[in-house]
Amino acid sequence: MKNPQQNIPIGTVGLGLMGSSIATCLLAAGHSVTSLVKDIQQADEARTRIRGYLEQLQAEGLLTTAPEALIQRIQITDEVADLRGHEVVIESIIESVAEKKEVYRRLETVLSPTAIIGSNTSAIPVSVLQSGLQHPERVLGLHWAEPAHITRFMEVICGDATDPAYAHRLVSLAESWGKEPSLLRKDIRGFITNRIMYAMLREAFYLVENGYATVEDVDRSLRNDLGYWITFAGPFRFMDLTGIPAYLTVMNDLFPDLSNTPNTPRMMEELVAAGAKGVQNAHGFYPYTPETAHAWEEKFIAFSYDIRKLAQKYSLPPTDPAP
Template sequence: MNIERVAVIGTGMMGPGIAAVIALAGHDVRLIGERTDWAAEGVAKTCAVMEQLLANKLTTASKFQAGKARVCGTSDLDAGIQDVQLVIEAVYENLEVKQQLFERLDRLTAPEVILASNTSGLSITAISARTTHRERCATTHFWMPPHLVPLVEVVMSPNTSEQTAQTLLEFLHHCGKKPVLVRKDLPGQLANRILQAMIREATYVVQEGIATAEDVDTAVKNGLGIRLPVWGVLEHIDAVGLDMCLTIQNSVLPVLDNEPHATQVFAAKVQQGALGVKSGKGFYDWSVKDIDALKKLRDDFIIQTLHFRSEHEPC
């Protein structure tokens, strides 16, 4: 199926970035907000994202101008999804809300229209449970910030058709993303499963007094993390040798945290109201640490990495 028009539902943290990526790739985008002013704000955010990409030479002036013209906003869901080939839902993470939305979309769209959810933690099997045409439902999980991070996880439910999955993979490739196919609808999808294992061990190291939060992050950012953009985990195992890595695994795994829940220090901080940036403290004191500067540093690093890849990676 040829995807020409896409509806993106949600104008919060993810929707505008997703809309920008799709519009810059040459597709018409209807950005749907719950209210008219939210839809207008969403279009403005989308244009701002495109401006950031242009300023950092991640798109061209001609694509920027054409992309802006391809985005329109509306609060009318019924009108916004007319004649589209793909709907991407990017509303907040509430199962009941997503189920109701998918049920409505299933009624209003032709059976061949693909319905995708940007959920990061909910099951697409559960989200699509009230639909009739479940074969056209899948997860397309863009990572934050969606206009910069290349990864999109395409997650299949037991009902998702191969045609739906392959159409999404081809579309996302065309949009310049690096999609991966996750064939089992499990908590954490793919990359989040790896991330959550890291979070559990990192917080355990702090809890047990093995190292401070600062030293944990220093070790990750300046050791294993700095090579990950070009040196994957399984590539590392092959490069080092499976025999050596097996010896290390058998030595280290028995002393890692293996509890099936968050660490005590993690849970205790939440109970105490130490929620991170939003409360001023978490593992760090954010009254003396600048989150905006850190986000800018993150984005600048991603941008430089994208430029490096475009120059050195094979097509």
């Protein structure tokens, strides 16, 4: 059944790589989109990028409407007044509390008090973003994964002041966008995936920096173990599938020995200081030429489509009935 909210116009703020990917997802789901940007001179570049994403979706059989028709449904503007009347606005700018809150203050001058403001933040507590606003109850975190127009991931995050009715409305909307959203009922820095991923990254750096394994070895082990089951099961289902008691035994033995340092990895600081951005500038943990960096980017997009199809092939209801 079609979600009755699916055709409402949605506003976005920011059309960088992630913002463009979000706009693509919304267009593909049937919404018209009004995108507020800081520099209107970048509108043509953003429109070209979004059209390319739509063409990718069409080539993968995930789009039934022609990209040339959908691209007509986005308005790119530098006037906040053009967002007047929108019921949902999704902000996707840099991870700066001050800049995000300035955007919200501008939005509050044109939006109705019941319009939802969703922030694509990956770590900033939503309660911090809500503070000082006229209507903090309608502000939520809306955490997307890259590429936003392909992945099924989404976290909807409540702040201390959030009205749960707005959160449930966003969950319903996210499902109509082809997402499989998780709802965080209480605010916590980093949310679900980032808290777990950065705990894993801390241990990965610990193993490399202390000579236990190379970057390549760590990647190889995780790809061929974690990478084989995580899309299918998630950690709690995986423990159900493989026998719970053994995990308690390992936890008692291993937890005291895991890295708990509050310091950022030396290796990471040195790479960033040297200008490394990964495949974006062909300078990262691995050696790249511009050609191989581009090839890895293309492989990542192709893999994202393939893993989406595989996950859907084995998808089950998110929760089984309680006994």
